[in-house]
Amino acid sequence: MSSVSENIQPNEDAANDGATMQQRVYSELRTDILLGRIAPGAHLTIRGLAERLGVSAMPIREALRRLAAERALELLGNRRIRIPKMSPQRFDDLLAARVALETEAAARALNYVDDALIARMEKYAAEVDEGVVTRDYDRWLAANFAFHRTLYSAPPESVFVPLIESLWLQIGPFLRQALLTIGPDYTIDRHAEALDAIRSRNRMALRIAIEADLRDGITHIGNELMRFNAAAATEDRKPSERG
Amino acid sequence: MSSVSENIQPNEDAANDGATMQQRVYSELRTDILLGRIAPGAHLTIRGLAERLGVSAMPIREALRRLAAERALELLGNRRIRIPKMSPQRFDDLLAARVALETEAAARALNYVDDALIARMEKYAAEVDEGVVTRDYDRWLAANFAFHRTLYSAPPESVFVPLIESLWLQIGPFLRQALLTIGPDYTIDRHAEALDAIRSRNRMALRIAIEADLRDGITHIGNELMRFNAAAATEDRKPSERG
DNA sequence: CATTTCATATTGTGATCACATATTACTCTA
């Protein structure tokens, strides 16, 4: 399997002004992974990324270590770094963890919601729809994540958000692949229902809407995974994990 | 507040044989944090740890970056590294996240439980009791975590375990402090109930037992936190977070 | 005695190099 470093292009997503190199590298790689610009199973190298991003190996090493801790990357024992592959069970676990964490985070965020936050969420919900219509996957995925993150981030310094984003990073690469295959038409989002529940401060309705959004929007895609795996059910062995 | 590097002594907990330096450093610091050997708010330095552990700065840097990604450490923007402080809200969030994740992880693990696993859990449950009796906090905490981790790790490659352990790392330092203050006598564990539920493969009873174990064993301690904060409600400001 | 100013020491960040090891590509053989 060849390296996909060539596919990683510098992007100016986050406004990283006075940030450290490590932060810039981290943000960039993180966005690439979250939006699925790097395929599951793809390999990365420190020197390759260093050359591409125009920095030395140090910031790359720390950024990779950080992403590995978030389970966005896998540091294999054989001197290789890759985007984790997806499996039916792992996908099922990720969905269950998302439901458990995100419904709770949503319910707890409800106390902190104000009109400004609802307005922001409405903007993202609209952006999701536009992304679906225009087939703009980057926009679709980014707006979808932003919609949820806006809600969960309502309480300051939430302990939920980092955990949830770790799950997103693990799903991102696969999600993009699946979306490219079956298209966004078969996905359903319950953002309208969620917004209704938020406006009426109905906690249980919000939990239900969030869970439905996660399950309905992803279940179909999850089933498609089987085809993927059946097709690419080769060279999946992974050496004993490293630190 | 002075550095507590002096309190960190090399310990040979994990059998790190052919592991990398970074792994050894990580495991050591991780154990220290999990068992609360480093107090909340304590500061660490790269050079201090490097000297103490007898390695160069490199493995320390990567280990710290990793622990920071797991939210076990806080990399402040002012060139300081510290164990995060606890607050009533953060404690409440951590407990809620633990309940959400651990009840789900327990329910999902039930399918993979066998007699050998139950035996191991019984051993840890007994060790918890001994730790309480002998006032051995290290043993108490370690056995308690091991009890839960054994259950959640029943399914291979669980996505829940890393998330849950991140929460443990965030609670550990405070838990130890609280335990030292009010003693373990006021804690209650529902390990017996949990084991009963596991043996009878009663998923709902297991969820209830796990939730009760988390809430009853910690709620009292959580309430004690208020006193802590009222007393030490000084110099809590934290500079804008770093990467 | 409290507060500010300023020089010194400390700290995290990034770059570069050496090294052991794993991967890759080539050559030789059956």
Added chain:
DNA sequence: TAGAGTAATATGTGATCACAATATGAAATG
């Protein structure tokens, strides 16, 4: 032509150094 053996290439890890920014503590000031 396929496969095993081998040389060379590439990779992660760790150490060391330079540097800018920050903290620290003493001195000065009111």
